Amino acid sequence: MASVSVSDNPTPLVRSVDRSTEGHDASLAARVFESIRDIRDPEHPNTLEELSVIDRRSVTVTEALPGAGLTWGTVSIAFTPTVPHCSLASLIGLSIRAKLEADNILSPASAPSPLGTTSGPGGEPPLPPVLAGGGGTGLLVGVPDATTTARNDTGRSPHGGVPRPPPRYYKLDVSVAPGTHATAAEITKQLNDKERCAAALENPNLQRMVAGCMPPLVVSLADR
Amino acid sequence: MATPTARSPQALALSATLTGHTGAVWCVAWSPEGGLLASAGADASVRLWAPPPGVLDGGRGLANGGVGRGKGPQDGPEVEAAGGGDGAEGSAAGWTCLSTVGGDVFPRTVRSVAWNPDGRTLAAACFDATVTILELLPGPPPSLVVAAVLEGHESEVKSVAWSSGGALLATASRDKSIWIWEVGGTSPDDVECVAVLTAHTADVKALAWHPAAELLASASYDDTVRVWAEDEDDWYATGVLSAHTSTVWGVAWESGGRPAPRLATVSDDRTVVVYRRVPPPVAGGEDRWVVVWRLGAEDSRRSGVDSVGVHRRPIYAVDWGRGGWIATACGDDCVRVFGPTRGVPPLPIVSDGWASDPDADIPPPLPPGPDACAAPTASDGPPAEEHSSTPVGGGGPPPVDGGNASATDPATDVDAASAVDADAFVLVGVAAPAHAGDVNSVAWHPVEGRVLASAGDDGAVRVWRLPGGG
Numbered sequence: 001m002a003s004v005s006v007s008d009n010p011t012p013l014v015r016s017v018d019r020s021t022e023g024h025d026a027s028l029a030a031r032v033f034e035s036i037r038d039i040r041d042p043e044h045p046n047t048l049e050e051l052s053v054i055d056r057r058s059v060t061v062t063e064a065l066p067g068a069g070l071t072w073g074t075v076s077i078a079f080t081p082t083v084p085h086c087s088l089a090s091l092i093g094l095s096i097r098a099k100l101e102a103d104n105i106l107s108p109a110s111a112p113s114p115l116g117t118t119s120g121p122g123g124e125p126p127l128p129p130v131l132a133g134g135g136g137t138g139l140l141v142g143v144p145d146a147t148t149t150a151r152n153d154t155g156r157s158p159h160g161g162v163p164r165p166p167p168r169y170y171k172l173d174v175s176v177a178p179g180t181h182a183t184a185a186e187i188t189k190q191l192n193d194k195e196r197c198a199a200a201l202e203n204p205n206l207q208r209m210v211a212g213c214m215p216p217l218v219v220s221l222a223d224r
Numbered sequence: 225m226a227t228p229t230a231r232s233p234q235a236l237a238l239s240a241t242l243t244g245h246t247g248a249v250w251c252v253a254w255s256p257e258g259g260l261l262a263s264a265g266a267d268a269s270v271r272l273w274a275p276p277p278g279v280l281d282g283g284r285g286l287a288n289g290g291v292g293r294g295k296g297p298q299d300g301p302e303v304e305a306a307g308g309g310d311g312a313e314g315s316a317a318g319w320t321c322l323s324t325v326g327g328d329v330f331p332r333t334v335r336s337v338a339w340n341p342d343g344r345t346l347a348a349a350c351f352d353a354t355v356t357i358l359e360l361l362p363g364p365p366p367s368l369v370v371a372a373v374l375e376g377h378e379s380e381v382k383s384v385a386w387s388s389g390g391a392l393l394a395t396a397s398r399d400k401s402i403w404i405w406e407v408g409g410t411s412p413d414d415v416e417c418v419a420v421l422t423a424h425t426a427d428v429k430a431l432a433w434h435p436a437a438e439l440l441a442s443a444s445y446d447d448t449v450r451v452w453a454e455d456e457d458d459w460y461a462t463g464v465l466s467a468h469t470s471t472v473w474g475v476a477w478e479s480g481g482r483p484a485p486r487l488a489t490v491s492d493d494r495t496v497v498v499y500r501r502v503p504p505p506v507a508g509g510e511d512r513w514v515v516v517w518r519l520g521a522e523d524s525r526r527s528g529v530d531s532v533g534v535h536r537r538p539i540y541a542v543d544w545g546r547g548g549w550i551a552t553a554c555g556d557d558c559v560r561v562f563g564p565t566r567g568v569p570p571l572p573i574v575s576d577g578w579a580s581d582p583d584a585d586i587p588p589p590l591p592p593g594p595d596a597c598a599a600p601t602a603s604d605g606p607p608a609e610e611h612s613s614t615p616v617g618g619g620g621p622p623p624v625d626g627g628n629a630s631a632t633d634p635a636t637d638v639d640a641a642s643a644v645d646a647d648a649f650v651l652v653g654v655a656a657p658a659h660a661g662d663v664n665s666v667a668w669h670p671v672e673g674r675v676l677a678s679a680g681d682d683g684a685v686r687v688w689r690l691p692g693g694g
Contacts, residue, residue: 070536070556071657168660171537171555192538193445193471193492194555194662195335196427198248198266199351199380199398202332 009043009083014050028105028170029059032075035103038215039095042088047215053092054079058177061170071168075106078177085182093174093191094200095213102214106170233532234691236559236655239675240317242273242685244324249679251336251665256343258671260322260366263685264334269326270348270358272368273685276318280672319687323367325358336383341390345371345412349381355395359412372413376403385431387438394440396428402442402452404459419459421452430541432475435485443472449489451501451513463511465489467497467518474542476550479668486516486647488550490539495520496552496562498647516647519562533560533651537662543676545668549690550649551676553663559678561653561690653690660684 017037033056037049048054054077062074077096081089100106174191176184190196200206247266254261258280261273325348332351339346346358346368359371377397385394393405393415402421408414426445433440439462440452449465449472470492478485487499498517521534537555544550550562659680669675674690 065536070558071660072557189470195382195429196398196445198333202351 009086012041012044012046012051012082014044014046015052017047017049027061028075029061030056031105032059032061032077032100035105036077036096036099039092039099040213040215041082042091042095042209042213043082043086048079048092048096051082052080053082054096073170074173075170076173076175078175080177080180084180089176089181089187090190091206091209091213093176093187094197094206095210096174097172097191097197098201098210099214100172106172233561233651233654236561236653236658236676236688237691238655239687239689240275240315240319242316242319242321242687243683244271244321245269245683245685247333247683248661248681249664249683249685250333252667252677252679252685253337253339253346254667254670254677255339255360256341256670258669260360261677261685261687262337262339262346263679264337264348265679265683266333267326267683268330268332268334268350269324270330270334270337270346270368271321271325271685272323272360272366274320274322274366275687279318280669280675317687322363322365325368325370329356329370333380335381338384338386340386340393340407341388347384347386347393347395349384349395351380353377353379353381353397353399355381355384355393357412357415371411372415374405374415374417376417377401382427382429383431385433385440387433387440388435389438392433392438394431394433394442396431396442398427400424400426400428400444402428402431402440404440418457419454421459421461423450423461424448429472430474432477432487435477435479435481441475441477441487443475443489445471447471447491449475449487451487451511463501463513465497465499465513467499467515468495469493471538473538473540474553476542476544478544478548480546480548487513488542488544490542490552492538493520494535494537494539496535496539496542496550498550498649500647517649519649532558532654532656533562535560540662541665543666543668545673545676546670547668547673547690549652549668549673551666551668553666553678555662557657557659557661557663557680559655559658559663559666559676559688560651561676562649563652565648565650655688658686658688 033054036054038047040046041048041051041053044051058078058080060076060078062076064070064073079092079096081092086092175188176191178184181187201210242261242263245263245265245267249263249265251264252261253263259274261275263271263273265271330348330350330352334348334350336349337346344360346360348356348358350356353375354377355374356370357372357374358368361367361369374395377395378399380398381395382398383394383396386392387394391407391409393407395403395405397403400422401424403417404419404421405415406418408416421442424442424444424446428442428444430443431440438454442450442452444450447466447468447470449468450461451463451465452459453462454460465487468489468491472489472491474490476488478488484501487501489497489499491497496517496519497515499513500516502512502514504511519533519535535552535554535556535558539552539554541553542550548564552560552562554560655678658678659682661681663678663680665677665679667677669677674692676688676690678686678688680686
């Protein structure tokens, strides 16, 4: 990847952020934004929020479609690079992904589950948690509780008559806001290719660059 | 045109959940005789799993080093033979992890594993740009050891695949190339590169060899599938398949010994496409690959597939089992199984010119399918879409009209639609969800036609059974 330089946009427009007027918002969208607003832009000593790369409206939460038998919702984040030819737009996108993974915001571990433990209706012991995360960062996720679908051997329709629990977790889509970058579609494509992202985040050079974008409180990402 | 009415798909029965990987599992692969299961993942390890003796191994009890258990209940439903009760969710049901090849061998994610058809070696694709050949030591108990490391790719290796005869190993990478390696056969490390194929314009994601001939299909981030053949040591692309509108993640040939196996492909665009190769009318003419079935969100209603049959996220893998079913692994956490619709006359089977025996085949036994309304006869209609082959390095493939039944020529609308549906599939089984995260891989058991394995971002490997049958 290109080394960090300030040549793309030496004098970005920086806005000041006044948090004293913000109310407390416990919604997922607010928590996601809280996690990513202070990520540093790779080229400037300012946060993504200060540079208007993202704002509260950049985060969209879509809950699971009822009746589709799915246990996940979607969080979509659309960001605007500082200039339309910003060469480090991919790095911004990767940093957003890495930060949310590190903060564990999108997994059910941080969301209250109305079903309590993951024991099935037959009263089996709770399932051992297995580790999740496309990037291998070790998010702890419960095995799906959909015992009525997985264990049913009688041919009953898997999606009939079962009460729909709220989503267990959220899948993340990161995109460059359309029209804000010369190669927005290409960057968006690779930011949503989890294999490319996973491989990139295994690269020590990229790990260092992503770590350099993290707000000061986060001192290190997962080891791998 | 009447749409087939689909009976509700059945829920796949979960036989076992295998835990141990400490990160996403990217790939599962059955040994050629089906007695062992290999998995590979983001925790930089390859694991070897064995079912309880008497299950899936033809009674040979491979986990016990070949001590037979006689005629076990392996013909019965897995839930009884598993020995772990009813395959309760989370239960390993008697499966064991025989061997783990870990961080001392692999410095980074292992993305894909593939067994040599002789069952003695396993190739592993690693993100460190190497391919490791592991040898299976019989034990007992069986274990894996490193036999060779193949270097050459410039970036992550995504896929490895052995030709059906075991003579060739193909490897694919983010460096856009496919390497063909020849296996000498004297020892596991007697492997040398004989060709580098460079027509793709972006990462090559997946590979699949034709079940009988040395014909290779490759799937790429450049949204295309290419089919490669060899002529006197020169490899060339015989076809460029462009029905997808985004990265193609998986490709699978129809198995079961058909003389003209179809090709199934799955993509980031959330669709499944099935192609049939039409041999050139004149010897030496161009191949044509015809789309004979397509399933996307907009196709579901026409295909009679209801909402759970629609893939909601990128589809990461596809496998076509000997039972005739197509299984998909999707980022919406589901495993789906599609079977041919009953009552639809198949297109006349002609040899695709690659397999040795051009005699008309007997279609594989159909699963208890839906009572489909008869579709219009398909045998006379012109193909809905054609994809001419282009020579390597030639111009881009012709643009594809998104797989819709409406062909560009209104006069051929009905014929086009009927041809597209002639090979229609319907959803016959589903695990929704199959994993607590994206499903990255599905693999049909090579012998037990209703058994399949899956791997997910949740770190789990699961073994399923499609209910029904004997």
